[in-house]
Amino acid sequence: MTAIQTRLKRNQMRRDKQPQSHIYDSYRSRGRSAGASRCPDCGAIYDDGRWTWRISAGQMHQLQCPACKRIHEQAPAGEITFDGDYLLNRADEVLALLHHQADGEKQEHPLERIMDIQQQPEHIVVQTTGPHLVRRLGAAMLHAHQGELEISYRDNEGLLRAHWVRSSAR
Ligand SMILES: [Zn+2]
Incomplete structure (x- = not known):
């Protein structure tokens, strides 16, 4: 062979x-x-x-x-989006939570890292080098800030996508 x-x-x-x-x-x-x-x-x-x-x-x-290869090639394995006016006055708090979770994940699993964060007032997009970090970030947000989380794997993209949302009105 x-x-x-x-x-x-x-x-x-x-x-x-x-x-x-x-x-x-x-x-x-x-x-x-x-x-x-x-x-x-x-x-x-x-x-x-x-x-x-x-x-x-x-x-x-x-x-x-593989994580550095993904970063170099800008090929994320996961992407989680956080939406809602709930984020308006809590962006710093939320980003601190995400970074804290990412640091913990990276210590345990070297290939699970944040690749990129794009931030707007009511919209944060985090790209990761591994799918487990997407799940961890979503679970941490649910635990700390409630809201709703949806996770979808699209095989043709090879990308795990998650979407978290919470509005202040509720
Ligand atoms: Zn590396």
Whole structure:
């Protein structure tokens, strides 16, 4: 079996386990190389099939991690939008919450990060490098600020989208 066939087979196995995120997986799937590698952009370490933040001694290959690759290519894996006049006087509070949650997620999962935040008075859009962060940000907003959350996966886009909304009137 050639290397390419081997990689395809591994991708297929991963898809079977995680049918919802094959685009995401296409950024994840890498052939294993001997020894550890370090992402030159963020310093994440790839070792034994996993990306971590641990410090590793010794000489390492350079390998751009999937999160930095997504940031470089502006290819988000998730996008969550926050809407409503409820946000008008709470933007700072909400952004602090989102950053706090993102920091926690990134510590646990190096590939889950905020890529970009666009902010308008009643409208905040957050793009992420991973789908789990979208769910975490949505859940945190529901917990802290109630409102309504809708999550939709559109397979043709390979992007997990979520929409949170709350108006002040309620
Ligand atoms: Zn990186």
